[in-house]
Amino acid sequence: LEIMDDKVSIGQVLSPVAAMQLALHVGANGVGHVAPNPLVGCVILDHEYRLLASGWHRKIGHDHAEVDALIQIANRDKLRGAHVFVTLEPCAHQGRTPSCAKTLATQGLSSLTYAVEDPNPLVAGQGADILRKSGVRVRLVSEHEQIGDADAHELVAGAEELAEIFLHNMRSKESFVAVKVASTLDGKMALASGESKWITNAKSREYTHLLRARYDAVAVGRNTFVTDDPSLNVRHGNFPSFENNVLIFDPMGHALSALAQSKVLQVRRPERVIVVVNSSLEFSNPLGVRLVPVSLGPKGSFEVGELLMALKNQGLTSIMIEGGAQTFAPFFAAKKVQRVHVFQAPLIIGGRHGVPWSSGFGVERMADGLRLERVSRKLFDEDSYLTGRVTYP
Numbered sequence: 394l395e396i397m398d399d400k401v402s403i404g405q406v407l408s409p410v411a412a413m414q415l416a417l418h419v420g421a422n423g424v425g426h427v428a429p430n431p432l433v434g435c436v437i438l439d440h441e442y443r444l445l446a447s448g449w450h451r452k453i454g455h456d457h458a459e460v461d462a463l464i465q466i467a468n469r470d471k472l473r474g475a476h477v478f479v480t481l482e483p484c485a486h487q488g489r490t491p492s493c494a495k496t497l498a499t500q501g502l503s504s505l506t507y508a509v510e511d512p513n514p515l516v517a518g519q520g521a522d523i524l525r526k527s528g529v530r531v532r533l534v535s536e537h538e539q540i541g542d543a544d545a546h547e548l549v550a551g552a553e554e555l556a557e558i559f560l561h562n563m564r565s566k567e568s569f570v571a572v573k574v575a576s577t578l579d580g581k582m583a584l585a586s587g588e589s590k591w592i593t594n595a596k597s598r599e600y601t602h603l604l605r606a607r608y609d610a611v612a613v614g615r616n617t618f619v620t621d622d623p624s625l626n627v628r629h630g631n632f633p634s635f636e637n638n639v640l641i642f643d644p645m646g647h648a649l650s651a652l653a654q655s656k657v658l659q660v661r662r663p664e665r666v667i668v669v670v671n672s673s674l675e676f677s678n679p680l681g682v683r684l685v686p687v688s689l690g691p692k693g694s695f696e697v698g699e700l701l702m703a704l705k706n707q708g709l710t711s712i713m714i715e716g717g718a719q720t721f722a723p724f725f726a727a728k729k730v731q732r733v734h735v736f737q738a739p740l741i742i743g744g745r746h747g748v749p750w751s752s753g754f755g756v757e758r759m760a761d762g763l764r765l766e767r768v769s770r771k772l773f774d775e776d777s778y779l780t781g782r783v784t785y786p
């Protein structure tokens with residue numbers, strides 16, 4: 394998802410496909426500000442398909458995308474016969490803000506097209522019903538007669554991606570897990586000595602800061618916290634004063650004393666530091682960080698399902714794990730990584746003892762390999778970046 398300026402102007406005629414593409418595009422502007430809500434974009438065209446407004450959910454507790462677009466239209470008469478395109482089904486319920494479906498139902502609209510149904514049981518189909526009952530023609534993109542199958546497929550996939558954290562939370566009740574890795578050309582994330590700075594270039598690292606803002610916490614294993622003493626904050630021009638959460642997997646609570654001298658705590662308040670610890674032990678917590686107790690399984694690793702539910706219950710809708718290899722492994726083994734971000738540098742370090750980022754897990758047959766889908770790529774000078782959704786056979 395990119396944060397970009399709109400290249401279209403008010404009054405311009407848009408096709409239904411272009412309108413939904415624009416809705417997807419503006420929806421991404423809410424990155425970093427809407428959790429636990431979804432990123433949503435909305436475009437309103439008048440009865441002759443001229444652009445009246447685009448809007449997006451800008452911030453939790455603030456207007457939803459539909460209302461954000463509506464309030465930009467000073468002359469509400471223009472809404473008579475208008476067409477609304479929204480990436481997610483309008484909400485039916487009164488939450489932090491009034492029901493969007495009810496607000497839209499009174500505007501004299503002709504049609505509303507949405508890309509993805511809201512799985513939230515408080516909405517699921519009901520937003521669409523409210524609008525239908527008020528006489529608005531409501532349909533999914535796949536049902537729109539001017540949108541072909543291939544375009545509809547792309548638009549639905551784009552809308553699923555835009556709201557992927559929210560959709561995952563709703564469907565699984567667990568935090569969404571992304572993995573981010575900086576790798577050499579030969580797949581390693583550190584030398585045998587533990588040295589790993591720097592594999593990728595400054596541009597790749599700058600983009601990592603943008604990615605960090607997309608997730609509710611950046612997570613690392615205890616060794617990475619100790620070896621690298623990273624800040625793990627968001628240092629990016631798009632997010633000038635963004636204080637993010639850090640999560641450390643630390644069953645024995647070793648980090649609890651080391652935190653006092655750490656960069657992690659120099660750049661954020663203690664309540665933004667979450668330490669996941671073994672639930673069968675007692676810990677003193679003089680710095681007042683957030684402790685999340687989770688059971689250890691037979692291999693001494695946290696029970697991943699319990700962990701992800703506990704994190705979700707702590708209000709963390711998503712985490713991005715940045716390493717190391719030991720920390721990635723149980724999440725892949727438990728099929729709980731939804732997305733990977735891999736930055737790869739044209740650097741070869743060789744040697745038998747360097748650390749491949751996937752060394753902690755593996756499959757027996759090629760058919761069991763974890764293939765990515767919806768892959769996108771970028772180049773940062775000589776480095777290449779790839780992201781995609783992980784599929785599990």
Ligand SMILES: NC(=O)c1ccc[n+]([C@@H]2O[C@H](COP(=O)([O-])OP(=O)(O)OC[C@H]3O[C@@H](n4cnc5c(N)ncnc54)[C@H](OP(=O)(O)O)[C@@H]3O)[C@@H](O)[C@H]2O)c1
Binds near residue numbers: 582715720
């Ligand atoms: N290139 C990159 O992108 C990158 C990024 C990060 C780190 N690194 C490098 O990676 C190296 C460190 O990686 P590492 O694999 O040795 O260690 P690590 O993954 O940073 O930390 C592993 C430790 O964290 C705890 N832990 C993590 N996940 C756990 C789980 N699910 N259940 C229970 N405990 C868990 C355990 O602590 P206990 O031992 O206390 O049980 C475990 O031994 C460093 O050299 C660092 O520089 C590279």
